[in-house]
Amino acid sequence: MDRVPRAWIGELQSIEREASESLDESDFRAALSGVNQKKNRYTNVLANEKTRVKLQGFQKPTLSRNYINANYVSGVSGPRQYIATQAPLQESMEDFWKMIWEHRVPSIIMLTNVVENGIPKADRYWPTTNMEEMTFGNFKVELESEAEKDFGVVRILRVSYKNTTKGIEQVHFQKWPDHGVPEPDSSMRHLVEYIDAREAREKDVPTVIHCSAGLGRTGTLIAIHWTNQRLEAGEDLRPQDFRQTVLSLKQQRFGMIQSGEQLRFFYKYFTGD
Numbered sequence: 001m002d003r004v005p006r007a008w009i010g011e012l013q014s015i016e017r018e019a020s021e022s023l024d025e026s027d028f029r030a031a032l033s034g035v036n037q038k039k040n041r042y043t044n045v046l047a048n049e050k051t052r053v054k055l056q057g058f059q060k061p062t063l064s065r066n067y068i069n070a071n072y073v074s075g076v077s078g079p080r081q082y083i084a085t086q087a088p089l090q091e092s093m094e095d096f097w098k099m100i101w102e103h104r105v106p107s108i109i110m111l112t113n114v115v116e117n118g119i120p121k122a123d124r125y126w127p128t129t130n131m132e133e134m135t136f137g138n139f140k141v142e143l144e145s146e147a148e149k150d151f152g153v154v155r156i157l158r159v160s161y162k163n164t165t166k167g168i169e170q171v172h173f174q175k176w177p178d179h180g181v182p183e184p185d186s187s188m189r190h191l192v193e194y195i196d197a198r199e200a201r202e203k204d205v206p207t208v209i210h211c212s213a214g215l216g217r218t219g220t221l222i223a224i225h226w227t228n229q230r231l232e233a234g235e236d237l238r239p240q241d242f243r244q245t246v247l248s249l250k251q252q253r254f255g256m257i258q259s260g261e262q263l264r265f266f267y268k269y270f271t272g273d
Contacts, residue, residue, distance in 0.1 A: 008260035015243060019250035023048075036067045039095070041086045045213045047071050051252045053083060055095060056102050068095045069214070071253040072206070073222055076229040077199070082222050083206045084253050086214040087112060087122030094137035096125060099208075100168060101139070101161055106202045107169045109195065109209040111176050111217040121178065121212040126157055126170060138162060151175075151187040151194065169198070176217050179258055181265040188269070192225055219249050219256025223266045231270070242267055 030036055031046035040046060046069070047053075053070040068085070069092075075081030083103065087110075088096035100108065112121045127134050127143040134141045140160040144167060147154045152173040159168050173191055176182045195207060211217035223245050230237060246263065249256040257263055 004260040004264060006260075008264045010260075011243075012246075012257065012260050012263045015246050015250060016255075019247055019254060022251075023254065030067045031069065033067070039067060039089065039092050040069050041089055042213050045069070045086065045215060045255060048252065048254055053085075053099055053103075055098055057098075068092065068099055070099060070208075071214075073249065073252050075222075075226045076233060077203070080206050081226075083208045084214050084218045084222060084256065085208060085210045087210050087212050088125055090123050093123070093125050094139060097136055097139040097141070097159065097161075101159070101166075103208075104205045105168065105208050106205060107171060107195075107198050107207055109191075109207060109221070110170060110172045111209070111211040111221060112178070113174055116178055126155060149190070149194070151191040171195075176211075178212060179216055179262075181220070181261055188224075191221075192228055195225055196229070213255075214253065215255040216258035216262055219246075219253070219258070220262045220266055223249060223257060224269050227266075227270060237270075242270075 025032065027049050028046040029049050030052060031040060031049075037043070047067070048071055051071040051073070053068055053072060054066040055068055056066070070083050070085035072080040073082040073084050083099070083105070085096075085099075099105075110122075114120070114122045114124055125134070125136070126141055130143050132143065138161055142158040144156040144158045152171060152175070155170040155172065157168050157170055159166050171191070171194065173187075175187060182188050199207065209218045209221060227237065227242070227245055246257055246266070257266065
């Protein structure tokens with residue numbers, strides 16, 4: 001990729017400053033609670049208190065029980081169209097599947113590889129063969145099928161909880177470097193179209209999107225998908241609306257869209273210049 005002009009970096013920093021103006025330590029109360037800190041993949045990537053996903057099903061819900069590093073993010077269909085989250089840790093696999101199950105999530109979009117440039121970025125929460133079975137607390141996960149698409153791999157996972165089994169789709173987009181952007185080919189557009197088609201079939205349930213931290217790649221994809229749906233709905237968007245979209249994302253999960261290159265990619269996805 002070519003060098004990113006400083007103007008894009010400056011614009012991102014300006015949006016980040018504006019998003020942080022209304023934040024203080026209380027906005028990350030649960031995330032910073034002692035027992036929860038080990039549930040954060042990165043010490044500086046925390047779930048905003050106001051929009052964080054709270055795990056259910058506890059007789060006495062507490063910060064230590066209901067915390068997961070994940071946030072609801074609004075979209076065209078409402079305030080909980082997306083759940084942006086980190087790649088689950090080994091210690092939080094059961095919580096991850098509990099969140100998926102409680103929200104009746106039909107599709108997980110994964111934007112990171114397990115290892116990138118020799119650095120671990122995610123822990124595997126799915127089997128790689130149909131002979132393998134993975135158990136996370138009360139959840140059992142099996143691989144039903146796997147298909148190659150031009151934008152990545154689509155897996156159907158058979159997830160069992162107690163006496164119920166569901167098919168849950170995982171879409172694994174493997175062409176997006178950390179802190180960077182995908183190559184300018186058709187694969188990204190096809191991924192966005194694929195998510196659209198899925199959401200048309202499965203209404204009123206969130207799409208879970210994660211990369212490693214649940215910030216850069218995750219935020220960029222949500223910005224693109226959300227804006228694309230607004231345009232398809234006939235909205236006449238102005239340049240300042242693109243900035244407001246990024247600001248809104250950062251207010252819901254602080255840090256989303258991490259680099260000037262990602263900010264530029266979001267804008268140019270629609271403007272082409």
